[in-house]
Ligand SMILES: Nc1ncnc2c1ncn2[C@@H]1O[C@H](COP(=O)(O)OP(=O)(O)OP(=O)(O)O)[C@@H](O)[C@H]1O
């Protein structure tokens with residue numbers, strides 16, 4: 001047990017360092033995905049016909065194995081973190097775009113009519129009325145995207161040392177130290193649970209206007225193991 | 227200007243004849259400019275029973291709305307909406323009421339025709355400026371669920387660039403005006419009842435003090451008791467603030483109660499009749515309007531006649547401690563006597579023979595039903611009291627609830643005939659201006 005946190009030197013980080021690296025490689029793609037998804041979703045809300053093809057494209061992208069992404073990207077971005085984070089960013093879209101679109105569309109018709117009647121222009125209405133009311137749905141989408149991103153970072157070990165906690169799996173094998181594999185799995189799971197709880201906290205802070213007890217549960221169905 | 231039916235034409239002349247020269251002069255200055263909106267014009271009545279009509283603020287001029295799918299929602303509609311009065315649009319579902327209302331603030335653009343606001347084509351000003359000068363209230367209030375009550379009400383002032391503090395203090399002022407407790411200010415909409423939310427909706431529409439209020443079935447989602455409260459509140463607010471209100475409903479009783487003018491629309495978006503409610507009830511333009519008004523329009527029309535002129539009898543009233551002599555005198559010519567307490571308030575009816583002089587057994591009196599207030603209530607209330615009373619006589623009381631007289635069904639019927647003869651077209655309330663439904 002005292003060798004549990006004894007990380008082989010080829011990983012160039014101690015355990016804490018690996019956790020930090022893992023979080024960065026998992027969370028930056030979610031943030032990037034959110035920044036991409038917001039304008040895409042807004043377009044889909046305004047141009048209804050655009051939504052089905054966009055959904056289709058995000059689903060197809062999600063279906064491409066990360067290895068295929070790596071093969072293509074490695075020529076441009078090398079064996080870097082970026083090569084890992086780009087596919088992860090693309091994968092979050094399959095959850096985030098529908099979460100935002102459905103959230104924005106679920107704003108009651110009366111609320112929208114009232115906003116228009118009070119003289120809100122389309123942009124102001126989107127930012128000040130539709131997005132805030134869609135917050136619970138967006139956060140629900142973020143939770144799924146974040147948890148799946150945290151588990152997916154590990155595949156970065158395929159391009160050598162870019163899998164953060166995932167690299168421990170590789171080392172467990174080559175050094176024949178099974179406790180490293182346990183460390184990898186348990187730490188990843190703990191991170192996912194912690195970050196998820198944090199997001200729930202953020203949601204509660206952001207939405208004091210929600211009747212308590214009616215937590216957002218939409219888009220959970222999108223959660224798929226990869 | 228197309229108003230169907232002769233009554234409409236006559237009535238339109240009526241509206242214009244009622245302008246005082248002074249009101250007309252003032253009206254030449256823009257009603258929509260902010261400096262003017264604070265001017266306190268003299269208001270007739272003041273007790274909410276008479277409402278003076280000032281002029282036309284919104285003129286809907288031969289407007290047609292054809293939706294992209296070909297539906298003609300409104301067909302060559304022309305309406306002159308009077309200033310500082312409540313104009314009600316009423317009609318069956320799908321007759322184009324909401325469409326008409328939304329064309330006024332350009333949430334829907336007319337396909338043909340023009341809407342003139344205070345003499346100006348509504349398309350000539352920026353659409354959001356136009357909308358901010360018109361409060362808008364809808365069913366279920368349409369509140370912003372993510373904002374507190376004060377912030378909901380402060381929305382339009384904030385859009386107009388007021389500081390947060392000023393907008394919020396204005397919002398608190400309005401909460402009081404619409405009868406909302408100040409403790410609700412920091413709550414969110416989900417923590418309010420439907421009736422309270424509707425009040426917030428009205429307060430929000432009033433926040434920037436717009437001259438015009440557009441209301442689309444605002445009270446139809448609440449129960450009848452709350453609805454009546456909201457209607458009374460609206461009439462009170464209208465008396466205080468003198469807004470130009472366009473009110474959509476499919477409830478003819480609500481239309482008659484609230485409207486200074488009532489426009490009945492028929493399916494296909496055509497105007498069936500445009501008249502004050504008393505006229506509508508006495509002279510429906512055609513079978514459609516008559517049908518829409520329902521079976522008891524005769525009874526409802528009595529709401530427009532005051533009970534003040536009734537010949538009340540005081541002789542058949544005796545106090546609980548009446549002497550045998552007093553009872554005998556009162557009993558002459560009256561089948562029943564009304565017994566009152568020492569304080570003058572009615573206790574109940576009794577046959578004269580059943581009364582014991584000196585101290586009446588109040589337990590054996592017959593119920594007197596619900597009394598009417600002679601100075602305030604209508605002939606409808608008086609008749610209602612008489613019909614409900616087991617003795618067939620109505621009891622009139624004063625403001626403090628003391629019995630001031632009694633009257634039989636027969637005498638009320640006599641008075642109703644007299645009132646109809648005196649005012650065959652328009653209801654005969656006192657004072658200038660459009661007659662308003664009494665309680
Ligand atoms: N956006 C639209 N596109 C096509 N047709 C519409 C549209 N909005 C309304 N209509 C049609 O126009 C007609 C009038 O609709 P409107 O909403 O004005 O009726 P309404 O009198 O307010 O009815 P209700 O009492 O049910 O609210 C209806 O036949 C309706 O189906």
Ligand SMILES: [Mg+2]
Nearest residue numbers: 323324325442
């Ligand atoms: Mg409607």
